[in-house]
Amino acid sequence: MALTLYVDTDRWRAHQRSVVADFPGLVPVCKGNGYGFGHDRLSEEVSLLELDTLAVGTTYEAEAMKDRFSGDLLVLTPYRRSEEPVPLPDRVIRTASSVDGVYGLVGSRVVVEVMSTMRRHGVQPSDLGKLHAALDDVRLEGFAIHLPLDRTDGSDAVEEVIGWMDRLRAARLPLDTMFVSHLTSEQLLRLRQQFPQTRFRARIGTRLWLGDHGATEYRGTVLDVTPIAKGERFGYRQQKAQATGWLAVVAGGTSHGVGLEAPKALHGMTSRAKGMARASLASVNRNLSPFVWDGKQRWFAEPPHMQVSILFVPAESKGPKVGDEFRAILRHTTTMVDRVVDHRG
Template identity: 30%
Template sequence: MTFSLTVDATKFRGRLVSVMNQYAQAGADLVPVIKGNGYGFGRANLAREASRLGASRIAIGTVWELEQALIDFAGEVVVLEPFNANDQAAKELWQRILLHGAGRVIVTVSDLDLSGVASVGAKLIFLEGKTSLNRFGLTASEISKVSNTNGLTVRGLALHLPISEPAKVIDATAEISKAVNSKKLSGRLLEIWNWIAAYQDLVAKSRYHLHISLSHVSPSDLTELKLMCKNYGYDSTFDIRIGTKLWLGESSSCKVQGSILEIHELSDHQRVGYRQVDGHGHKRLIVVSGGTAHGVALAAPNTSGSMRQRGIAIAEGVSQALGKVRSPFSYKGVNLLFAEPPHMQVSMLWSEDMSLKVGDQLICNVRSTTTNFDLVMGLD
């Protein structure tokens, strides 16, 4: 009963090195993001890959991932979700872990009152700016008011940017230089530049180092930012946090498969499954490893912004109404139909292909960030 991920380690690691080198050439340190389900590979596996890359720092999602991360990785660990003094359970966990691990943990802060994070034993922090993502963070005016750090070491400014260009047109708060025309810069770069300018004011007052930790920025954007800082006389350093584009950027290196466990030949109109569905002409039922517990057929909400996306959503809705729901499992390039919604650990599919037999593997197309595999092979 195996739902597995097989990784071509040579391709996979080649991609990691390539990404790291691109950002190194642009002048930034790579900080691998290792959170959630470990992008399907598992967080422990990715921590080992980060060590293999020579990364000195990784980023994780929440404090609930921190204890294991400190075991799996020998360098510094950034916790991306900001410290929240009102979350009592998380606060107690912070206190317990930081008692011995504070020297390797960078806590993200999005509150002007730093006494709370200091009280749990933190030593190192990032100040997070509230970007156009509008999730967490301090505003530029709030960052300028940071004064009493309660003995904490401010490692820099962290910015979490949207994937799309900022919707609001942003003007540069300060003319960058004659060498760079701010009118030709993207909204993303202008937003980052405004944050750099705001943080530089705090740096000048407090003698912090001008370090900026970024997400969703390309190597070319980074090169542009470095030039802007140089031309404006800012002594800056950057790191880039990358998760999806790092770990999932070489799709051909990964193969997801489910094992065929049973094949049943059915009579006309024989009913099957929890819902006792009629085969409607289908006479061959395939039972394959891979169900909802693995993440099969789970999908994130789609905004359906384009006409094409809306058309696909309508077509899929009509097919579902007719009982014809395509599964993510395929054979010879053709997706098989679900007999009914997937069970917790297996799926029931229709296929008339007589070449299929018990023990064969079906390819499965899944969303890696919501998938949990029984077995991950190739990263030993």
């Protein structure tokens, strides 16, 4: 009785291969919870794809992954002198986002990240002149730029990369390899045509692992079903049932990530109106769960527990039974499942 991630394995792997074919030199990303699949599973998939480099989020992830993946490991979080030292093999490549960071990585393999319009971290154009001396004492693997997902100002992502390529060239810095994020295959082709001497390597996580939504599905098993009449009390807080139906106890709670939601950037009046409606319903203890039964997304009967959720199923719906599974609409990057099950079709 579990919260399960079902994977149509053949379809999922066919999608992976199509992405690898579209992005020569691709560097797959495996960070956080492993996009819902876990680090063990994704390291196996990268090995099956015969890719030479895997990107992870932190040094702690690199330490955990070093025994799972035999190729190079690229740590995406920039180095800071104050960080806790973690013993890592020589095949680990560190990211530096400042001149001071490069100086702190003497003898190491290093990728230097430049500041994009993300404004998150990166070397500023004014610091390029100072990089020459710092790079003498490291093994430079290339430069990197992490681009925003949306460009609401209508600007061109390729032009942003070209601008940085021109700055690096003017500063007489080597342009052998450039790691990029959030570009399409068509945009990468434009860059390769303009800079044929540079190897562009796309770092891709979401598009690689989650790009085919139909290849995966979450389901929570029904553990118990209790009939309830309107007005009867139930749950931790002994609130009254608002209608007659069933209370379904379904595998999947807060320890799995159920009920946890990242803040959303709302654009336009429609999305804002929906956000206000959700907030209004929540104020009277009406919260829509991610679980779907009999074709409809069901309401939480009360806030999710640690390992299960209690859902209200109205009397006019098909009655659930112990052992049934409710489909769940969950965010892969915040969900921890009990098991992953491979199947076909």
